[in-house]
Amino acid sequence: MTLIRFRSDAAHEEPGVTLDGFLGQSNATAVRIESGEDVRLLLPYLDRLQLIEIAFPTFRDGRGYSSARILREAGYTGELRAQGDVLIDQVVFLRRCGFDALSSEKPLDEAAVEQALARFPYFYQKAAEPRAPVWKLRHG
Amino acid sequence: MYKYDEYDRALVDARVEEFRDQVQRRLSGALTEDQFKPLRLMNGLYLQLHAYMLRVAIPYGTLDSRQTRMLAHIARKYDRGYGHFTTRQNLQYNWIKLDDTPDILAELATVEMHAIQTSGNCIRNISSDQYAGAAADEVADPRPYAELLRQWSTFHPEFSLLPRKFKIAVIAADEDRAAMKLHDIGLKLVRRDGALGFEVYVGGGQGRTPMVAPLIRKFLPADELVSYLEACLRVYNRYGRRDNIYKARIKILIHEIGADQYRAEVEEEYLHVKALGIDPPAAELERIQAMFAPPPLVRDDSVTIDRSNPAFALWLDHQVVKHKVPGHAIVTISLKPIGGIPGDASADQIDVIADLAERFSHDELRITHAQNVVLPHVHMGDLAEVWAALTAAGLATPNLDLISDIIACPGLDYCSLANARSIPLAQKLSERFADMDRQRDLGEVKLKISGCINACGHHHAGHIGILGVDRKGEENYQLSFGGSGAEDASVGRIIGPGFSEDGVVDAVETALETYRSLRTEGERFLDTYRRIGAEPFKAAIYA
Ligand code: SF4
Numbered sequence: 001m002t003l004i005r006f007r008s009d010a011a012h013e014e015p016g017v018t019l020d021g022f023l024g025q026s027n028a029t030a031v032r033i034e035s036g037e038d039v040r041l042l043l044p045y046l047d048r049l050q051l052i053e054i055a056f057p058t059f060r061d062g063r064g065y066s067s068a069r070i071l072r073e074a075g076y077t078g079e080l081r082a083q084g085d086v087l088i089d090q091v092v093f094l095r096r097c098g099f100d101a102l103s104s105e106k107p108l109d110e111a112a113v114e115q116a117l118a119r120f121p122y123f124y125q126k127a128a129e130p131r132a133p134v135w136k137l138r139h140g
Numbered sequence: 141m142y143k144y145d146e147y148d149r150a151l152v153d154a155r156v157e158e159f160r161d162q163v164q165r166r167l168s169g170a171l172t173e174d175q176f177k178p179l180r181l182m183n184g185l186y187l188q189l190h191a192y193m194l195r196v197a198i199p200y201g202t203l204d205s206r207q208t209r210m211l212a213h214i215a216r217k218y219d220r221g222y223g224h225f226t227t228r229q230n231l232q233y234n235w236i237k238l239d240d241t242p243d244i245l246a247e248l249a250t251v252e253m254h255a256i257q258t259s260g261n262c263i264r265n266i267s268s269d270q271y272a273g274a275a276a277d278e279v280a281d282p283r284p285y286a287e288l289l290r291q292w293s294t295f296h297p298e299f300s301l302l303p304r305k306f307k308i309a310v311i312a313a314d315e316d317r318a319a320m321k322l323h324d325i326g327l328k329l330v331r332r333d334g335a336l337g338f339e340v341y342v343g344g345g346q347g348r349t350p351m352v353a354p355l356i357r358k359f360l361p362a363d364e365l366v367s368y369l370e371a372c373l374r375v376y377n378r379y380g381r382r383d384n385i386y387k388a389r390i391k392i393l394i395h396e397i398g399a400d401q402y403r404a405e406v407e408e409e410y411l412h413v414k415a416l417g418i419d420p421p422a423a424e425l426e427r428i429q430a431m432f433a434p435p436p437l438v439r440d441d442s443v444t445i446d447r448s449n450p451a452f453a454l455w456l457d458h459q460v461v462k463h464k465v466p467g468h469a470i471v472t473i474s475l476k477p478i479g480g481i482p483g484d485a486s487a488d489q490i491d492v493i494a495d496l497a498e499r500f501s502h503d504e505l506r507i508t509h510a511q512n513v514v515l516p517h518v519h520m521g522d523l524a525e526v527w528a529a530l531t532a533a534g535l536a537t538p539n540l541d542l543i544s545d546i547i548a549c550p551g552l553d554y555c556s557l558a559n560a561r562s563i564p565l566a567q568k569l570s571e572r573f574a575d576m577d578r579q580r581d582l583g584e585v586k587l588k589i590s591g592c593i594n595a596c597g598h599h600h601a602g603h604i605g606i607l608g609v610d611r612k613g614e615e616n617y618q619l620s621f622g623g624s625g626a627e628d629a630s631v632g633r634i635i636g637p638g639f640s641e642d643g644v645v646d647a648v649e650t651a652l653e654t655y656r657s658l659r660t661e662g663e664r665f666l667d668t669y670r671r672i673g674a675e676p677f678k679a680a681i682y683a
Binding site: 038 | 145147148150151154155157158178179182261291292294295296297298299300301302303374377378382412416417418420421423424427
């Protein structure tokens with residue numbers, strides 16, 4: 001198990017509660033979303049959440065990417081952690097969708113992650129990150 | 141033609157280097173085949189029955205002569221001297237070595253080409269009308285929008301691991317030459333009250349469960365295209381099933397929740413997405429449109445063509461259609477010689493096509509989903525010379541949309557998923573109907589063959605469709621009638637028990653003879669079938 005964070009605050013210690021548990025009046029500040037659960041149910045509570053962990057049961061299951069963007073577009077600023085089958089070849093997508101922590105079941109080499117993130121100099125789309133898309137670079 | 145700038149180039153180059161690195165890790169054993177598979181699939185590299193197959197993207201089917209010569213060069217240097225044009229307006233090489241692939245991709249990148257997203261569960265190469273920019277009936281050239289979508293969909297962070305592959309087509313004319321409604325998303329550019337916008341069809345497809353896409357949005361302002369598609373894809377990505385690959389396409393989702401429910405969900409998401417500012421500015425579309433400016437064709441009403449050579453006249457009648465600028469023509473080059481492999485071209489033939497595009501078609505050519513090639517902008521005074529050159533190269537078969545203009549997937553000769561062979565069957569059928577007078581008498585018949593239920597050969601959309609199935613270990617062929625990939629899109633219906641390879645050739649012949657005896661003036665096979673139904677055909681075939 002590897003945890004790589006792209007945040008300067010301290011990692012949240014307690015494990016996330018389930019979505020059902022959270023919605024059932026929990027005061028928890030961390031929640032774990034299984035793939036297939038509707039992250040929009042969290043939108044009223046984003047202010048008090050510090051960690052949202054999104055499960056990737058297999059790297060092929062890409063639902064978590066949309067979940068992440070929905071949360072970031074709604075203004076969530078806490079930690080967004082991709083957990084599970086998180087592979088080097090997906091880290092660019094994950095980061096661009098707004099994940100700022102990667103928790104991988106298999107060892108993930110930090111240097112290789114850095115290298116992967118530096119591989120592509122530009123991006124065509126506007127996404128959940130500060131970098132400007134190519135069309136913005138072209139036209140200002 | 142779209143030309144890369146520094147940004148496009150940097151991205152494709154970075155991709156080549158990334159893949160080189162991945163291939164090296166595979167060759168050194170650092171990556172297992174299991175780990176490598178999704179990576180190679182992101183780069184269009186499949187493992188087939190006998191070798192690797194590399195699928196090269198031809199965005200919206202448009203190429204210039206330099207790119208075309210590169211395709212010929214790669215066929216010679218890294219393959220066995222052939223390229224195979226596919227129903228996705230792409231090109232496949234069937235005999236590729238893994239360790240050559242980084243070099244092939246690097247060579248392709250020098251002419252602004254790549255194999256990005258030609259496989260995998262992502263948004264695939266955007267397809268379009270092969271007559272775009274030349275057709276008299278189009279509202280505007282659809283390709284600038286297709287290019288906008290190419291950029292939007294390339295390495296899209298949210299939509300690179302979708303439930304299944306995702307195909308988009310863009311057209312701009314009433315006549316649908318791109319099977320638009322059989323795509324996951326089909327876009328038709330229309331003008332309403334002077335403004336350009338799209339009719340948006342979502343949830344079409346072929347494969348195991350063929351469906352014609354329902355209309356989801358009647359009019360989408362053209363400058364909101366990216367936002368709206370982002371909403372369409374997001375709804376799909378959230379709901380699309382992951383538990384069963386046969387139920388993972390968007391057509392199944394829309395079938396299950398209904399077009400109205402899907403539309404409502406998309407509209408809700410769209411309200412939100414529209415406010416995010418993800419649509420490129422008008423200046424970006426204008427930048428792209430400038431590169432697709434029509435070639436400087438001068439209207440010419442004075443051209444007369446000498447039709448005294450009957451072979452030339454025949455070719456003119458079948459392969460040449462009207463261009464939007466009088467005095468010019470759109471030429472389709474048939475890759476369906478009698479007895480040949482549909483869509484195959486030798487490296488030498490590809491070079492001939494490149495030369496003709498350069499000399500006679502303003503350096504442009506197109507690949508069609510029917511596996512032919514188009515020279516879109518030919519002066520009518522040059523047609524005789526073009527025909528002579530094509531004839532010398534074995535490329536002048538005058539059979540566009542006739543019975544021998546067969547679409548066939550690679551089938552069991554190459555494909556590891558196949559149940560049956562497609563190519564030898566296509567060859568037998570085209571030989572059976574080789575007689576040109578007979579073909580002309582039979583008129584337009586779209587015959588399409590797939591070697592398995594995945595339907596790469598578009599058999600559901602064939603006026604006559606043939607599907608290869610496995611029956612107790614024997615190759616068997618099911619016959620269906622009544623499909624269409626055109627503006628009157630429909631899915632063909634199986635007529636009855638299957639046939640052996642020779643049996644299906646006979647059955648097709650019987651069906652066409654039945655049509656001949658029952659047709660009314662001007663009716664195509666499809667029209668007669670739609671009018672009288674399957675019974676008379678069945679009675680004759682299973683007599
Ligand atoms: S239809 Fe089947 S046999 Fe033919 S190419 Fe597709 S997967 Fe292969």
